[in-house]
Amino acid sequence: MKIISLFLSLMFLFSFSWLNAQDNQTYQTPPDAIKALIETTPTPRVSIDSKGKMMLLMETTSYPSIAELAEPELRIAGLRLNPRNNGQSRTNYVKNITLREIETGKKMTIKGLPNTPLMNGFSWSPDETKIAFAHFEIDKISLFVIDVKTAEAKKVTNLPLNMTLVGSSFGWVSDSKQILFLSIPENRGVAPTPPLAPAGPIIQENLGRKSPSRTYQDLLKNQYDEKLFEYYATSQLVKINIETNQIQKIGSEGLIQSFSTSPDGNYILFQKRHKPYSYLLPVNFFPIKIEILDLKTGNLVKEVVDLPLIDNIPTGFDATRQGQRNHSWRADAAATLFWVEAQDEGNPKKEVAIRDKAFLLVAPFDKPAEEFFGTKLRFSGVMWGDANNTIFTEFWRGTRKEIFTHINSSNKKINVLFDRNSEDTYTDPGTPEMIKNQYGRYVMDIKNNKVLMTGEGASAEGSRPFLDEFDFSTKKMVRLWRSEAPYYENIVQILDRNKQMVITSRQSVNENANYFIRNIKAKKITPLTTFPHPYPQMKEVKKELLKYKRADGVELTAILYLPPNYKKENGPLPTLMEAYPAEFKSKAAAGQVSGSPHQFTYISWGSPVFWALQGYAVMENTSIPIVGEGTKEPNDTYIEQLVAGAKAGIDEGVRLGVVDANRVAVMGHSYGAFMTANLLTHSTLFKAGIARSGAYNRTLTPFGFQAEERTYWQAPETYNKMAPFSYADKIKTPILLIHGEADNNQGTFPIQTERYYNAIKGHGGIARYVVLPYESHGYRAKESILHMLWEMDKWLDKYVKNSGN
Numbered sequence: 001m002k003i004i005s006l007f008l009s010l011m012f013l014f015s016f017s018w019l020n021a022q023d024n025q026t027y028q029t030p031p032d033a034i035k036a037l038i039e040t041t042p043t044p045r046v047s048i049d050s051k052g053k054m055m056l057l058m059e060t061t062s063y064p065s066i067a068e069l070a071e072p073e074l075r076i077a078g079l080r081l082n083p084r085n086n087g088q089s090r091t092n093y094v095k096n097i098t099l100r101e102i103e104t105g106k107k108m109t110i111k112g113l114p115n116t117p118l119m120n121g122f123s124w125s126p127d128e129t130k131i132a133f134a135h136f137e138i139d140k141i142s143l144f145v146i147d148v149k150t151a152e153a154k155k156v157t158n159l160p161l162n163m164t165l166v167g168s169s170f171g172w173v174s175d176s177k178q179i180l181f182l183s184i185p186e187n188r189g190v191a192p193t194p195p196l197a198p199a200g201p202i203i204q205e206n207l208g209r210k211s212p213s214r215t216y217q218d219l220l221k222n223q224y225d226e227k228l229f230e231y232y233a234t235s236q237l238v239k240i241n242i243e244t245n246q247i248q249k250i251g252s253e254g255l256i257q258s259f260s261t262s263p264d265g266n267y268i269l270f271q272k273r274h275k276p277y278s279y280l281l282p283v284n285f286f287p288i289k290i291e292i293l294d295l296k297t298g299n300l301v302k303e304v305v306d307l308p309l310i311d312n313i314p315t316g317f318d319a320t321r322q323g324q325r326n327h328s329w330r331a332d333a334a335a336t337l338f339w340v341e342a343q344d345e346g347n348p349k350k351e352v353a354i355r356d357k358a359f360l361l362v363a364p365f366d367k368p369a370e371e372f373f374g375t376k377l378r379f380s381g382v383m384w385g386d387a388n389n390t391i392f393t394e395f396w397r398g399t400r401k402e403i404f405t406h407i408n409s410s411n412k413k414i415n416v417l418f419d420r421n422s423e424d425t426y427t428d429p430g431t432p433e434m435i436k437n438q439y440g441r442y443v444m445d446i447k448n449n450k451v452l453m454t455g456e457g458a459s460a461e462g463s464r465p466f467l468d469e470f471d472f473s474t475k476k477m478v479r480l481w482r483s484e485a486p487y488y489e490n491i492v493q494i495l496d497r498n499k500q501m502v503i504t505s506r507q508s509v510n511e512n513a514n515y516f517i518r519n520i521k522a523k524k525i526t527p528l529t530t531f532p533h534p535y536p537q538m539k540e541v542k543k544e545l546l547k548y549k550r551a552d553g554v555e556l557t558a559i560l561y562l563p564p565n566y567k568k569e570n571g572p573l574p575t576l577m578e579a580y581p582a583e584f585k586s587k588a589a590a591g592q593v594s595g596s597p598h599q600f601t602y603i604s605w606g607s608p609v610f611w612a613l614q615g616y617a618v619m620e621n622t623s624i625p626i627v628g629e630g631t632k633e634p635n636d637t638y639i640e641q642l643v644a645g646a647k648a649g650i651d652e653g654v655r656l657g658v659v660d661a662n663r664v665a666v667m668g669h670s671y672g673a674f675m676t677a678n679l680l681t682h683s684t685l686f687k688a689g690i691a692r693s694g695a696y697n698r699t700l701t702p703f704g705f706q707a708e709e710r711t712y713w714q715a716p717e718t719y720n721k722m723a724p725f726s727y728a729d730k731i732k733t734p735i736l737l738i739h740g741e742a743d744n745n746q747g748t749f750p751i752q753t754e755r756y757y758n759a760i761k762g763h764g765g766i767a768r769y770v771v772l773p774y775e776s777h778g779y780r781a782k783e784s785i786l787h788m789l790w791e792m793d794k795w796l797d798k799y800v801k802n803s804g805n
Contacts, residue, residue, distance in 0.1 A: 131146040452494060578619065
């Protein structure tokens with residue numbers, strides 16, 4: 001547990017006073033062209049009701065200040081909480097909202113909003129006449145409801161929400177008149193105070209039981225942490241009738257992880273965490289009791305299961321917990337509980353004919369659960385339709401095999417719809433379109449045994465989203481529509497299936513995304529929104545999808561950006577390459593094109609595209625596949641494939657005459673930072689590198705990392721060979737290391753960069769180590785982001801653009 005305070009922040013600054021190159025101890029700003037892109041007003045978010053009648057436009061806040069990020073934060077049980085208002089910290093907010101009638105275009109200003117609104121969690125009622133949302137204040141979180149017809153918002157209760165364990169602590173009942181929400185217990189009292197001295201040592205013990213786990217941060221550390229966790233995470237479930245303001249407590253107080261009402265509105269699926277806790281695992285691994293409560297009385301109807309601490313899952317991505325999991329209500333039935341149970345004890349190495357079985361428990365829950373379906377692979381999802389139509393999906397990570405199975409519940413007929421390789425994006429059939437049923441739950445939109453399918457439409461030309469009609473009986477797919485160049489256009493919502501009227505989002509290289517009504521039959525398109533171009537200064541930046549091959553024949557791609565007014569006769573440019581390696585089981589899948597050359601470039605804080613305005617050629621999303629076909633493991637030849645992929649990208653840029661091979665930098669974030677360090681260590685392709693929030697010592701992630709399933713003890717040579725830390729004495733290329741001081745991502749703890757920098761420094765390498773106070777794995781504060789961009793710009797100018805040949 002840690003509560004950030006001014007004292008700790010000052011200690012933090014002083015503790016790094018010994019570092020070299022600490023010539024700027026105040027926040028700096030990059031060139032104006034880069035700064036202006038960060039200060040752009042965000043494009044509003046959009047939510048559309050299921051009938052396509054009303055649109056909610058949400059204006060979001062921009063980057064918070066470092067002062068906001070430095071507000072008190074409780075880091076405990078794998079959570080990051082705001083102890084003042086009992087919400088999760090580092091939250092994104094909506095600062096203003098408006099309603100718009102889609103048919104008429106009429107805009108409606110919402111009346112009754114708080115004076116300085118900080119909102120999120122918008123939720124349409126089942127009948128879509130109301131919208132609930134949470135408003136965040138300094139010392140509490142309040143529940144508001146908007147009446148869509150009158151465009152008026154009102155606070156529905158003075159009871160504060162508790163949003164510590166769940167992102168959204170409220171939900172509608174099917175009648176659209178009642179809301180369930182988690183509240184802070186009325187007589188909670190004051191928070192526990194830390195002991196002046198410990199009562200004794202902290203002891204953990206294992207008596208021969210295998211309990212492998214990956215590395216986690218912000219965990220419980222002692223009994224005081226346990227008390228503090230219970231104080232903030234304990235909630236009371238409350239039901240409120242927003243028409244009568246009648247309030248009723250449901251069930252007992254506890255560490256309520258989740259709750260959901262049955263489709264008919266008579267029952268609640270109620271899940272609570274409890275002791276014993278773990279000091280090695282976060283809260284989502286703690287024991288959990290699952291119950292069914294009566295919504296009207298709040299009384300216990302059925303104790304479904306009490307699941308123990310999850311601390312013995314075998315290693316491997318196809319492993320899972322023993323016992324029941326994935327509890328949810330069947331969306332197409334009044335009150336039927338669904339869950340899955342592993343038949344192989346969750347161990348992927350155990351050979352069994354059926355991996356998982358799905359069960360149904362029907363109200364009033366007084367009979368044994370019925371077995372519904374068994375999967376040969378690991379259960380991965382279910383899509384409900386009606387009493388006769390259900391689709392199960394199953395997946396096996398080791399082989400990338402994916403199966404879609406249709407089940408007719410009335411005659412028990414089972415029909416495999418798709419049996420495919422998940423890596424083959426070109427043959428992805430998409431997913432069924434959903435529609436609200438009589439309970440207000442989303443189910444497959446089935447007519448005459450046919451369902452509409454939408455998908456990304458990956459192809460050799462790039463992504464071309466589509467709308468198809470699929471027949472369950474014949475398995476025939478009929479194409480109704482496909483996105484056409486020079487646009488990237490995707491289906492947002494079906495308005496009228498028979499008339500083939502849809503809402504789409506359309507964008508192009510120079511047109512930001514806007515919403516349209518498309519009449520597919522009439523080939524007519526009508527604009528719904530006219531959001532302005534967020535970066536007019538980027539309009540003249542040239543964008544091109546590059547296709548080329550690695551030396552071993554694997555097809556690769558990258559998106560190339562060139563500065564405004566650049567001409568090839570001006571000569572090759574200093575270049576910034578950005579990438580993030582990905583693992584594949586086949587060369588064919590590794591070579592498939594991802595993304596679209598027609599997509600608009602939205603610039604986030606971590607983008608490399610800023611430098612196209614600074615005179616650089618930028619290669620973004622450079623494909624660096626790591627392939628292990630058959631029984632071969634991709635990472636056993638990671639270094640060789642990494643270097644070959646980067647070299648192929650540079651060679652293509654040189655062939656085009658736009659990349660100066662003697663002035664190329666590489667950058668990456670997280671696993672991309674790991675890549676960057678390895679490329680600088682094992683090649684001479686680059687003049688400099690920028691590595692943000694990475695992991696460099698694989699002995700600190702011994703039970704697997706990224707897509708590596710093997711443990712350190714199973715593959716020590718691979719772990720050591722892949723770890724840049726092992727070769728810190730070899731790296732001579734300048735490397736800029738940046739890390740958030742509060743990084744809680746698995747495996748990328750700040751100590752990774754601290755120790756790596758120290759190792760490079762100890763061997764005389766050229767490195768700069770920048771720690772961003774209060775920042776996590778992704779950076780948020782405006783001051784932090786601007787300073788990061790300043791550091792990167794100075795590094796690139798010094799070691800790349802102005803380095804000479």
